[in-house]
Amino acid sequence: MTGKTHVMGGIAATVVTVHFTSYEPGLIIAAGAVGSIIPDICHSGSKIGRKFPVISKMVNRLFGHRTFTHSLLFLVLVGYVLTLFTNDQSIIIGILIGMASHLLLDAVTKNGIKLLYPANLTFRFPFTMKTGGSLEKVVLLLLTIVTIYYGKDLIL
Numbered sequence: 001m002t003g004k005t006h007v008m009g010g011i012a013a014t015v016v017t018v019h020f021t022s023y024e025p026g027l028i029i030a031a032g033a034v035g036s037i038i039p040d041i042c043h044s045g046s047k048i049g050r051k052f053p054v055i056s057k058m059v060n061r062l063f064g065h066r067t068f069t070h071s072l073l074f075l076v077l078v079g080y081v082l083t084l085f086t087n088d089q090s091i092i093i094g095i096l097i098g099m100a101s102h103l104l105l106d107a108v109t110k111n112g113i114k115l116l117y118p119a120n121l122t123f124r125f126p127f128t129m130k131t132g133g134s135l136e137k138v139v140l141l142l143l144t145i146v147t148i149y150y151g152k153d154l155i156l
């Protein structure tokens with residue numbers, strides 16, 4: 001999936017979360033948007049990879065694309081590291097939800113993800129699509145609709 005779709009996925013997932021919980025909306029949604037692009041640090045051409053080229057190249061050389069940073073292990077590690085810097089649940093939960101939405105969306109692409117890294121198992125949904133293809137535009141549209149539907153209470 002492209003960065004745009006991931007960011008929308010992170011926003012949609014956290015907007016839905018806000019609807020059903022009492023987390024601070026502004027914080028958790030912003031955290032969700034940030035979290036949604038973190039896994040692609042393994043890819044130097046991604047939004048976050050272009051911001052941190054050195055880290056991105058290092059991660060890519062060490063692990064390759066869509067392996068470690070697209071795994072449950074990485075999710076747990078980031079969650080742990082976040083608790084060292086903040087105890088604001090809205091930020092921690094938001095980033096983790098954004099990251100989880102990223103993994104979910106990448107699991108709908110042909111290459112899938114290595115969810116159980118270091119185990120070399122590829123996870124993907126039975127139906128997949130091409131990154132940047134027309135089906136992804138439909139996904140982006142659906143995520144936008146979900147965001148507006150659940151987000152309207154935040155504005156009105």
Ligand SMILES: [Zn+2]
Binds near residue numbers: 039106
């Ligand atoms: Zn990815």
